[in-house]
Amino acid sequence: MNDRRALPAPPPVAGRVLDAGLDLLDRQILDPDGVPVSTVDDLELTTPDDPAHLDPEHPPVISALLTGPILLTRVFGGRLPDSRFIRIPWKVVTDPGVVLSVGVHADSLDASWTERWMRDHVIARIPGGRHDPE
Amino acid sequence: MKALFAVALGVLTAIGGFVDIGDLVTSSVVGSRFGLTLTWVVIVGVIGICLFAQMSGRVAAVSGRATFEIIRERLGARMALANLSASFLINLLTLAAEVGGIALAMQLASSISPDLWFPVAAFAVWLVVWRVKFSILENVTGMLGLALVVFAVALFALHPDWMSLGSQVLLQPSPHTDESSATYWYYAIALFGAAMTPYEVFFFSSGAIEEKWKPKDLTQSRINVLVGFPLGGLLTLSIAACAAVVLLPKGIAVQSLFETALPVAQALGKIGLIVAILGFVAATFGAALEVTLSSGYTLAQFFGWPWGKFRKPASASRFHVVMIVSLLAALGILFTGVDPVQVTEFSVVFSAIALPLTYLPILIVANDPKYMGDKANGKVTNFFGLIYLGVILVASVAAIPLMIVTGAGA
16 A cells, blocks of 8 residues: 555646645535535545546546545445435535635535534524624 | 733633643642652643644644644544544543532532532533633633732742752652652653643634634734743642642641642631632633633534634534533533542543644644745754653553552552
């Protein structure tokens, strides 16, 4: 796994090179207002037609950032049924910097449903929950 | 006055982190058993926490990233989850101890059983976390905590033999006690762990973001660290010195806050005692706030949730739910009937074990130009950072064996 010589040199690409493990995984995702959405818990790649022989012209690409319970299977192993996947499509990512910026609001994403659920069912019902601290 | 409040974050972090219930008790236990022989540990601890708190504050001000976000980005999900589990558990134990500490301090003032104070204290902590602005919270508790300076005043009023106190600092190991060397090192690690508890950096770096520090505030951050933590160290030492002067010669063992306050009562009478109790309440209350917030900060930063008191509770709902649940869990721990003082002593030693996983990522990110631009660590900071990482590693490996060998310092 650490034997880098066994890997062929990547084809030259225009633009920035990101290491998916280092620059994407476990990074914070922020919406346009700077509201945290989630952390990148895992990545979903497109499946090539023939996994045994990768076509260098059409490599697998990242289709979505994954979050939620997928973290547990990433850490402890196992497989998650597809219905439990929470995806943030790669096409909404606007800037992969120190944090990943997405171009849609946190409230419009499935990734923050627990935040909304806790807000509507718990926090907003406690007096003062919707006001700024004084 | 403005300049005084400008160092409030450092003072609160230090009063709450350094001089919390664990430290109030540990330092007077140490003072009553070892005299001032462990002074060097407090000094080493103060320098260490200054170094790393300043580093985490600088990372927060420059990159806008709080410590636990960095821990996850740099250690990966697996190691960060291990750190989170350990830190969160330690936080919970510490929170139970601090809420218990408020109750014990209130008991000293009111003679009402601590059992009745537990829920009141926990509710008061929640109310402040729920409704009070961060700046008010840090100013009020930080300033009230300064009442503990009464221990330094008491030390002078006791007219101790300064030569003999000085010789306790320098003569190693102390000729004054017959404690075994394993016990000596066990308490050395406890004091070191109490000085460098991870929740202090979680709180300090998250507080820097709550206060919206920017790179231009770096000087303020440095002053905060350099005023706050040494002040905490001085208060710790004066508590230990008071115990060394009054309790050690008479062989009085420290079992509760009452013995901690005893030297002040002897030196300054009732007024001194009242001020000391005020200081106890402020320090334990500040620590309880700090730990409650830290439990929310760590979990929210690990999972990437919205967090912070600069948001409305409704805009950081999971953060607030975590804090409510933590306070309830702490109450649950207290109502099992454990001694809050003992809980802190354990949590302090356990935090020594979790230290490396917290301080290594801070050191790595403080060197990363992607995060830090031209504000990355200099050679001198890195040199001391690495030395401290070595010390932290040794302390974390030695903590459990020493705990077993000494029967937790008995």
